[in-house]
Amino acid sequence: MPTDTTDTIDSTDAADTTDPTAMTAAVDHYDRFLAEHYTWMLGGDLLSLAEAQRAFLSEWGVVPGPAGGLAVDLGCGPGHTSLALAGFGFDSVLAVDLSEPLLGELAAHATEVPTVRPVRADVRTALPELVRPGSAAAVVCLGDTLTHLPTRGDVAALFGDVAEALAPDGTAVFGYRDLTVPLTGTDRFLPVRATEDRIMTCFLEYPDDYDDYTVVVHDLIHSRDGSGGDWVMDAHSYRKLRLSHAWVLEQFRVAGLRPTREGTGPGGMRIVALERAAASGRSAAASGRSAAASGRSAAASGRSAAASGRSAATTG
Incomplete structure (x- = not known):
């Protein structure tokens, strides 16, 4: 019997659980530029990619x-990993992403795979909103x-959400x-894929106005219509x-993951497979997350108070 994860998700429709204004620059990059090239960039055949991903996940103990x-695919893209998870026999696969074009591509390939549920949601909030604590057999x-x-704090918080969602x-x-x-010189240019009428290259930049925790990624795509057509370059950038x-x-x-x-x-x-840590470790991790949450709340209150003060000063 399929696992009942939430009442808000339709089995094969992309359910929107996030405010579009919360979309990150990376989502904008995908929707405006990269989504139409993404499956091609990975190799071009989504079902073949899913088969290869199934072998990869099996090797890593999924x-x-x-x-x-229940299995959860965070940042599912066009869904080759979600389809691979469905092939293992999970009762339900939540495929989470914010890119509508990529979720639409997955939905088109999952019409005969009802266990795959494309969900338009922010990975930073998806697990607490959609998954009961301790109910996920796999999270990838x-x-x-x-x-x-957007921030390293978001990464750390996501790890805590995964620890909470995982089954024992x-x-x-x-x-x-x-x-x-940092890469230097020509090492900053990374070839991605090239076919007869399309070439993709990635260029990394470390500008002075970015801190040590970020890099600017420039995706460059040259394409032409047929062998006699003129080459046209399209480019778009975002931060990682x-x-x-x-x-x-x-x-x-x-976070309580081992x-x-x-x-x-x-x-x-880099690939890391994990399980939930022992109960004592999870308790300590939960205390740490609670303290961090209290700190974020206090900081937010401080910013709000400061903003009120600035507003009062401006009014005066």
Whole structure:
């Protein structure tokens, strides 16, 4: 029997659970520029990508429980990982993303896979809103999803949400690029894919007005209509977080997650498989998250009071 995760999700429709004004610059980059090229960028055949992803996830210990259970794909994109999870036999797969074009692509491929539920939601709030604590057999967050988040605080908070959502015997798998070491010279130009009529290159920039935690990513796509057409360049830029592996591992520990395996995946991605830590560790992590939340609340109150003071001063 499929797992009942929430009353607000339709089985195959993309349910919108977020205010469009909360969309990040990364979402704008995807919707305005990258979405139409994304599946091509990965290889071009979504079903073949799903099959390869299924082998990858199996290698990293993602399996459904005896009763099937719930899997969550955070930052699902066009859905090759979601389709792979459905192929394992999970009763329900929540495919979470903010990009409407990519969710639409997934929905078109999932018409005969009713266990996949595309959900338009912010990954920063999706788990508390959509998943009962302790009910997820698997949570995966792959690709560039972590580095797309606005702040490192958002990353740390997401780890806490994953620890809360995981079942006692559940598995989480995270992937991300460690961009903390600045590239120089021509090493900043990263070829992505090239076919007869389309070429994609990525360029990384470390401008002086950005701090040590961010990098500006320029995606460049040259395309032409047929072999005799003129080449046209299209480009768009956005910001990514720079997350060191040591920092990420420490945030896992604080959140109450214990790594069971680490390694390197396709494209130099850091891959970490995790499980929930022992109860005592989770209790300490929960206390830490509560204190952090109190600190954020106090800071917000302070900013509000300061804003009121500035407003009063301006009025006076």
